[in-house]
Amino acid sequence: MAMSPALKRVTARGGHLGLIGLFTVFSAFPFYWMFITTFKRTSDLMKRSNNPFIYNEPPTLENLRVLFFDTLYVRWLGNTLFVGVLVVFVTLLLAVPAGYALARLTGKWGEHLGIGIFLTYLVPSTLLFIPMSRLIGDLGLQDSLWSLVLVYPSFTIPFCTWLLMGFFKAIPRDLEEAAMLDGYSRFGAFVKVVIPISLAGILTAVIFTLTLVMQEFVYALTFITAARNYTVSVGVPTFLVHGDVYFWGSLMAGCFIASVPVAVLYNFFVDRFIAGFTVGAIK
């Protein structure tokens, strides 16, 4: 028998909510898992008869104590932030003008060049770290955070250039031309009109760069040897995994603390972020 329209509406709505619910659980579950594990006693974690989704024993702060007082976690966070901010600065300094130039000034060549630049992003760091380590050695930057500041832009700049190129392409030329007629040079028009309009794109590039820096592992592991110079992505697995002993609680705490700010940032800019990847792709 055919469903009544009202019933149809209810099922459609129910299906819609169900789907959203499914994805919400899917995305939120890792955070939930990290969060409860952070406060779990090791005995609670290890007993296989326990329900893993809840606290079977009273929660504890022991894991956080280990993370903050037995390792250099705070120091690593600081290092990561230091590298992150500098890399963001270097990336924007080069990718913003490069993206604009590719979008505007080189005609058909701009597109090919843009794709070419993007392709360099696809060369894996597991290949590049060998020649890079020679370079870092020659520059005397071993075991220095500056080595990462130097190397990370090699993959953040290509990607951000490409990302920003899409944003700049979406801005009508008329706007810059109007600004040039209104009394500015091309550079002035770029600063006064193009940059304010593409703020969302620039923020996207910033978030993306920060994320890449936080998760990078291979270069950080090869170029940095002293524990005090580690970034979070290297320090946490190095110091919280002793042989085959995993400090699960502290590991999860370290990951949770590092990932929440990024997740919050993404949520604020998620629409813009998606636009950043698709803009210019359709036209």
Add this chain to the structure above:
Amino acid sequence: MDLVTREGEFLVLLGPSGCGKTTLLRMIAGLEQPSSGEILIGGQVVNDLPPRARKIAMVFQSYALYPHMTVFKNIAFPLKAQGVAKEEIPKKVAWATGLFGIGHLLERKPRQLSGGERQRVALARAVVREPAVFLLDEPLSNLDAQLRTSARDELQQFQRRIGITTIYVTHDQIEAMGLGDRIAVMQGGRVRQLGTPAEVYGEPADTFVAGFLGSPPMNIVEAAADRLVGFRPEHFLPREVHDGSGALVALGFRVTRVEYLGADRLLYGVLEDKFPGAKVIARLPSTVTLPYEGGRRYEFAVPEKELRFFDRTSGLRTAPRPV
């Protein structure tokens, strides 16, 4: 191409799309470089001057309002760029917005404005710094038909009031005829004719101009091996309608189709006797109430003084000859 505007004139560049009129405007603005030739503004060669140094203002087809700025900031933008004193800016903005009656919109962002309001903001932004030349690139094409008529009227009144030399690009002949002091009809990167609306309509310099202006355009038929003759549909009328002053050229007209357009009737058909087989259109005002139907022959005529002659190979206008 050689084109000179007069001081304070409203010059319209008219032509089909792709005829180079927008390119010409952009070259005057300095947004594109001419491959050869010179552009002068106020007697000074400006080829090597960047757009900002040419003392011109341009209104784009898209209006190009800065989306991140309020109306006030949009209009103040060129003033700031020129380094106008801070306390002067609100006064000048008030003057420009007063011209267009948009003083109440100052705090809005462009996306909160209607098409007509955007156009006025774009015009206000263009006049606020009192340019030497005013360039308009199809500024009415984004407005709906009703608004376009009133905007046309406002635009012309405003231009008369401030008296700035204006170059206006359009492909719409009604806009061109209605607004222009003079019209430059362009095709294929060349000016085909430069003249007042009456000149380009009444005395077309070649067959292109004759066929481009007027709706429907001029009827052009072969008069001889080397000659074409043209006449406007509104001059091609039934014999009995002509008032009898001046010589008439009688033409037998077999009507194939009648189109009723309210104010006019258009009769489509072919000529007989003279110029047999030539397809022509007659345009009868509604004051002519005689009945016409397709498939029948009628006696029509054109006043001899309304005939225009063209060279067949070059398409250029030639002296009148007997037909």
